[in-house]
Amino acid sequence: MKRLLPYPSLTLVLWLTWLLLNGFSVGHALLGLILAVVLPLGTRPFWPQVPLVRDRMGLLRFVLRVAKDILIANMAVAVKVLGPVKDLQPGFVEVPLDLRDRFAITVLTSTVSLTPGTVSADVSEDRTRLLVHALHVEDPAALVAEIKQRYEGPIKEIFEC
Amino acid sequence: MDVLIEWLVAIFVVVGGIFALIGSIGLARLPDFYTRLHGPTKATTLGVGGTIIASLLFFSWQERGLQLHEVLITLFLFITAPVSAHMLAKAAMHRDLKRMKGTQGEPWKQ
Numbered sequence: 642m643k644r645l646l647p648y649p650s651l652t653l654v655l656w657l658t659w660l661l662l663n664g665f666s667v668g669h670a671l672l673g674l675i676l677a678v679v680l681p682l683g684t685r686p687f688w689p690q691v692p693l694v695r696d697r698m699g700l701l702r703f704v705l706r707v708a709k710d711i712l713i714a715n716m717a718v719a720v721k722v723l724g725p726v727k728d729l730q731p732g733f734v735e736v737p738l739d740l741r742d743r744f745a746i747t748v749l750t751s752t753v754s755l756t757p758g759t760v761s762a763d764v765s766e767d768r769t770r771l772l773v774h775a776l777h778v779e780d781p782a783a784l785v786a787e788i789k790q791r792y793e794g795p796i797k798e799i800f801e802c
Numbered sequence: 803m804d805v806l807i808e809w810l811v812a813i814f815v816v817v818g819g820i821f822a823l824i825g826s827i828g829l830a831r832l833p834d835f836y837t838r839l840h841g842p843t844k845a846t847t848l849g850v851g852g853t854i855i856a857s858l859l860f861f862s863w864q865e866r867g868l869q870l871h872e873v874l875i876t877l878f879l880f881i882t883a884p885v886s887a888h889m890l891a892k893a894a895m896h897r898d899l900k901r902m903k904g905t906q907g908e909p910w911k912q
Contacts, residue, residue, distance in 0.1 A: 658874060661870050661871060661873065661874055662871070662874065711847045711848065711851075712848070715821060715847060715848040718828075718840065719821065719824045722824055722827060722828040722831065722832070722840075722841070723824065723827065726831055726832065726833060729832075729833075729837065729902070729904075730904055730906065731834075731836060731837050731901075731902055731904075731905050731906075732905055732906030732907045733905070733906070733907030733908060733909055734906075734907055735907070750884065750888065751880075751881075751884035751885075752884075753884075754843060754883070754884035754887050754888060755843065755847060755880060755883065755884055757840065757843055757847065757848075758840065760836075760839050760840060760843060760887050760888075760891055761884070761887075761888055761891075762836075762888070762891035762892065762895065762909065762910075763888075763891065763892055763895065763909075763910055765910075772909070772910055774836050774839065774891060774909075776837055776840045778906065781906060781907065
């Protein structure tokens with residue numbers, strides 16, 4: 642079973658994606674199932690070791706929190722964008738990383754980029770620091786603390802790392 | 803009920819449109835590459851988000867069944883948008899593009 646389905650959840654997601662794209666019918670269910678089994682096998686060498694999700698409720702809470710932050714931050718950034726440009730204080734901020742796992746770091750950097758006002762610009766070679774560009778930052782230390790506490794902490798909890 | 807759905811769809815389209823517009827205004831107004839990078843991340847989150855919810859509501863209502871194509875658009879956008887922003891930022895640092903006056907901190911050498 643493990644040989645045939647190395648990534649069961651990937652197979653499930655691929656199958657659902659196929660059905661959502663093409664509509665639900667027996668034919669597409671079969672075709673989608675075949676693809677969902679074959680594709681993970683074919684792309685196996687390219688997949689990193691993905692850590693297990695330990696805390697499913699935590700994952701849900703995290704997604705909701707990020708959605709809420711996107712909403713609120715969008716408003717704040719909209720005001721900044723429309724306001725006087727010369728009052729902006731953009732800045733590069735370095736965030737020391739506690740996460741070690743590649744996949745978990747990817748989740749963190751994507752989250753930082755999706756929430757308006759911050760874009761993750763680079764991760765250091767040894768994966769210990771994250772460079773973030775903020776559109777408007779008055780207190781860099783506070784931004785670092787916020788990213789660590791609001792996003793990195795929960796991600797650490799969710800994945801086993 | 804029809805009227806309610808119509809209103810909801812209209813509100814979401816307008817909200818989505820406004821945020822997409824603000825994202826574009828940001829692209830035009832902001833002074834340097836790094837700050838301009840923030841425009842598209844806004845447009846893809848709330849701008850596309852609002853439009854997609856409107857589309858989902860409209861087609862689910864019209865065709866009397868839940869339509870979930872839009873969920874896939876959201877999924878793909880949320881996976882790809884941060885990656886492209888990241889690559890753009892890295893390229894900008896590599897080329898050592900000039901920063902807006904008053905920018906705090908330093909980009910890394912590439």
